[in-house]
Amino acid sequence: MQSIDIAKLRKLDPHIVxxxxxxxxxxxxxxxxHMAGKARPSIVAIVATGRKRERYFFGPGEVSLPVYxxxxxxxxxDTLKLNxxxxxxxxxRVLKSSLEAMENLPALIGGVIFAEGLPERHAIELYAExxxxxxxxxxxxxxxxxxxxxxxxxxxGGVQAGQLxxxxxxxxxxxxVVSTSGGMVNEFIRAVATTxxxxxxxxxxxxxRYPMLTPEEAFLAAERDKxxxxxxxxxxxxxxxxxxxxxxxxxxxxxxxxxxxxxxAVAEVFDTPPQFGHAKAMAATVDESARAKxxxxxxxxxxxxxxxxxxxxxxxxxxxxxxEVRPKTSAAGLDRRRPALIASSISAxxxxxxxxxxxxxxxxxxxxxxxxxxxxxxxxxxxKSVELEKFVDFVLRLLVDHGPYVSGxxxxxxxxxxxxxxxxxxxxxxLTIGPRFGGAINGAAAIWLEGVAGEHTPASLxxxxxxxxxxxxxxGHKMYRVDLPDPRVAKLLEFTAKLKVKKYxxxxxxxxxxxxxxxxxxxxxxxxxxxxVLLDLLSEKEGFTTDQLQTLVDTEFFNAFFVLAxxxxxxxxxxxxxxxxEGIFRLTAxxxxxxxxxx
Numbered sequence: 001m002q003s004i005d006i007a008k009l010r011k012l013d014p015h016i017v018x019x020x021x022x023x024x025x026x027x028x029x030x031x032x033x034h035m036a037g038k039a040r041p042s043i044v045a046i047v048a049t050g051r052k053r054e055r056y057f058f059g060p061g062e063v064s065l066p067v068y069x070x071x072x073x074x075x076x077x078d079t080l081k082l083n084x085x086x087x088x089x090x091x092x093r094v095l096k097s098s099l100e101a102m103e104n105l106p107a108l109i110g111g112v113i114f115a116e117g118l119p120e121r122h123a124i125e126l127y128a129e130x131x132x133x134x135x136x137x138x139x140x141x142x143x144x145x146x147x148x149x150x151x152x153x154x155x156x157g158g159v160q161a162g163q164l165x166x167x168x169x170x171x172x173x174x175x176x177v178v179s180t181s182g183g184m185v186n187e188f189i190r191a192v193a194t195t196x197x198x199x200x201x202x203x204x205x206x207x208x209r210y211p212m213l214t215p216e217e218a219f220l221a222a223e224r225d226k227x228x229x230x231x232x233x234x235x236x237x238x239x240x241x242x243x244x245x246x247x248x249x250x251x252x253x254x255x256x257x258x259x260x261x262x263x264x265a266v267a268e269v270f271d272t273p274p275q276f277g278h279a280k281a282m283a284a285t286v287d288e289s290a291r292a293k294x295x296x297x298x299x300x301x302x303x304x305x306x307x308x309x310x311x312x313x314x315x316x317x318x319x320x321x322x323x324e325v326r327p328k329t330s331a332a333g334l335d336r337r338r339p340a341l342i343a344s345s346i347s348a349x350x351x352x353x354x355x356x357x358x359x360x361x362x363x364x365x366x367x368x369x370x371x372x373x374x375x376x377x378x379x380x381x382x383x384k385s386v387e388l389e390k391f392v393d394f395v396l397r398l399l400v401d402h403g404p405y406v407s408g409x410x411x412x413x414x415x416x417x418x419x420x421x422x423x424x425x426x427x428x429x430x431l432t433i434g435p436r437f438g439g440a441i442n443g444a445a446a447i448w449l450e451g452v453a454g455e456h457t458p459a460s461l462x463x464x465x466x467x468x469x470x471x472x473x474x475x476g477h478k479m480y481r482v483d484l485p486d487p488r489v490a491k492l493l494e495f496t497a498k499l500k501v502k503k504y505x506x507x508x509x510x511x512x513x514x515x516x517x518x519x520x521x522x523x524x525x526x527x528x529x530x531x532x533v534l535l536d537l538l539s540e541k542e543g544f545t546t547d548q549l550q551t552l553v554d555t556e557f558f559n560a561f562f563v564l565a566x567x568x569x570x571x572x573x574x575x576x577x578x579x580x581x582e583g584i585f586r587l588t589a590x591x592x593x594x595x596x597x598x599x
Contacts, residue, residue: 003217004110004136006147006176006201006225014042014151015081017074017105019097020088021048021067025114027056028159029086032152034059035161036170037328041065042151044082045074047097057337059329064343071100075545079104085111086144086153094140095122102133112154113139113212123210130212138213142206143182146189148172148199149325156204158186161331166193170327173198174320176222178215179234180205180241184263188232191312196321200228207236215241216248223254229320232311233260233302235293242293246300257318258302261311262290345380357382371396378560385541391495395530395561398488401569407432412570416577417585429570433563435473442558444474444531448504449553451511453546458510474528475512481520492529496536504535531558 018026030041041058046067053064068074074082082105089097094115102108113126118140130137138145144154149170157169164170167189175197179185185204192199203218205211215235222228231254235242242262248254287293298304305311347356354361357376364373371393376382383389404413412429420428433439451461465472480486496502508528515522524532538544538552552558587595 004203004213004221006221006228009147009201010150010227012083012109012150014084014153015078015107016043016084016086016151016153017071017082017101018043018046018086018088019048019071019101020090020093020114021046021050021054022088022114023054023056024159025086025088025155026054026065028155028157028161028164029152030056030058030063031161031331031334032146032157032164032169035164035327035329035331036149044078047071047074055339055343057334057339060333060337062340062343064345071097071104073547075548077543079106081107083107083109084151084153087111087113087115087139089115091115091117091119091122091140094118095126098126098137099129102129102135108133108135110136110145111138112142112144113137113206114142114144114154115139116141116208118208120208120210123208123212127210127212136213138203139206139211140208141182142211143185143204145201145203146199147201154204155182156185156202157189161334165327165331166190168193168198168322168324171198171322171325172200172227173322174200174227174229175232175315175318176200176218176225176228176230177202177232177234178205178218178222179203180207180215180236181234181263182206184234187308188234191315192232195312195315195318197315197318198322198324200225209239214244216244219245219248219254219258223256228256230257230259230318232315233258235260235262235290237262237290237293238288240288243287243296246296246302249297249300249302258297259305259311259314259318260294260297260302261305261308262294262297346377369393374561374564378557379542383542385537387495387498388537388541391492391533391537392561394491394495396565398492398526399562399565401566401572404573407437408566408570409573412573413577414585416574417582419584422571422574425574426567426570429573430563430567433559433566438562438566439556439559440473440525440527441531441562442553442556444508444528445535445549445558446553447473448508448528448532448535449546449549451507452503453550458507458514462511462514472511472515474508474525474531475515476522477525478521480523480525482516482523483520485523486525488526489524489529492526492533495533499536499540501540502536504532504539508532530561534558 085101144156146152146156177188294304372389375392408429415425415428512524
């Protein structure tokens with residue numbers, strides 16, 4: 001296991017993954033980040049079940065943190081940056097989830113286990129694995145690690161913005177606070193602040209029987225840290241760690257002043273040793289009693305206190321007092337924040353200033369094409385690919401209309417002739433869009449994506465769909481054939497000419513090569529061509545992963561371009577019918593008779 005190097009951690013750009021969700025703890029970390037003047041939250045990802053995102057405050061505003069079902073679902077770009085983990089899951093889930101983090105996050109250097117009740121065999125196995133991966137772990141039952149102004153990993157220091165400010169957690173100091181208790185570590189941190197000192201760092205070892213980072217390792221980390229000039233230690237009855245600490249002092253391996261307080265002296269008034277709050281806090285022998293351990297530390301040179309008031313006095317007597325450095329932003333008002341009624345990552349209206357994707361709307365409109373704005377808003381971020389912009393522009397123009405006899409146009413025309421208004425007529429047309437009309441683009445994208453991601457060959461996919469008696473969406477045309485190709489498809493495929501890899505387009509063309517053998521009109525159609533080209537452009541030019549593309553399919557992203565473009569056509573038919581004023585649409589008697597005969 002890697003030893004904790006506090007000096008290196010002060011230079012760390014923290015990228016934290018939270019395994020499990022705890023609103024209070026996560027919010028406190030984000031408050032710390034904001035008050036320390038950080039431009040972004042240190043928490044990059046949450047691994048939990050439920051929603052895809054969770055909303056938190058970052059200063060007076062809000063941020064939406066991504067939530068993934070497993071570590072494996074985190075995008076590669078984030079996986080490579082994650083260097084700390086905070087495991088907030090239950091004790092029985094800690095082993096599996098922590099091992100997944102260690103095995104799949106190459107930049108990981110350490111983590112904290114918050115849960116109590118971690119099975120001892122799990123703790124021992126996790127400790128052994130952490131040594132193999134050269135990663136330090138604090139816990140179980142730890143509230144975490146904090147380095148003032150740098151990062152806060154856990155509930156340590158408090159979960160309210162006011163507590164963080166009052167404990168001077170943005171002032172680099174010289175006193176290291178080490179505690180076996182999560183509650184008392186915050187009391188010690190406040191004591192350091194009220195006696196004119198400030199923290200160099202603080203960590204809560206945790207109250208489990210087998211902590212994965214021991215008091216000895218914490219003391220040695222403080223000894224190695226040049227910024228630390230004294231150590232404040234809170235221990236409890238039970239166990240023999242304090243004798244090891246005493247040996248560190250006696251042998252000269254720790255030379256810095258130690259102020260110690262060992263809780264649990266009251267246990268001596270009981271005939272049978274009581275079990276205190278932590279699994280480790282029970283004195284089975286006299287040597288494990290609080291007084292015996294305080295005597296050992298005192299004999300070794302530590303300054304020990306039998307009462308908390310004495311501990312405060314000893315702290316005041318320590319040299320190297322620190323002038324407080326105020327946080328970059330105050331905690332004032334942060335505890336009275338209220339979440340926004342509606343969360344949006346697309347646009348905002350602040351005091352009349354309208355922004356879209358973080359950019360002033362007027363500037364966005366002046367400097368970008370409609371196609372660029374459309375695809376950026378659909379994807380939720382401002383895209384950079386010129387090729388994607390040009391393709392979307394062409395698609396929007398290409399799909400604008402397909403005559404008055406397709407279902408959407410017919411419905412719009414009939415509604416218009418019945419005297420309905422623009423919106424009602426448009427809605428009537430839009431409601432016809434589905435798998436058989438306009439919705440095939442998304443269906444085709446799903447097939448091409450499954451073919452490539454599932455490592456199918458075109459032949460195996462065709463056979464699989466045939467066996468299930470499913471249509472291959474994106475294949476087939478009533479008018480065009482292999483010997484009379486659709487000129488629109490050729491134009492669409494030209495947009496892949498400069499791509500390095502066009503795996504989705506190649507796959508779709510591979511399917512077409514098989515289907516035309518069965519029937520000449522089973523060619524790649526406009527829907528199928530739009531789908532495969534969009535997949536290739538998003539993959540190569542925008543860096544979309546398979547999972548991200550699947551999310552687009554699941555949300556019908558690919559159909560959105562048809563809906564948008566065809567809305568123009570539907571409205572045009574509405575205006576046309578109003579101008580023509582032909583009156584309500586009715587079938588003639590001959591048409592009704594003809595339909596009856598056909599039935």
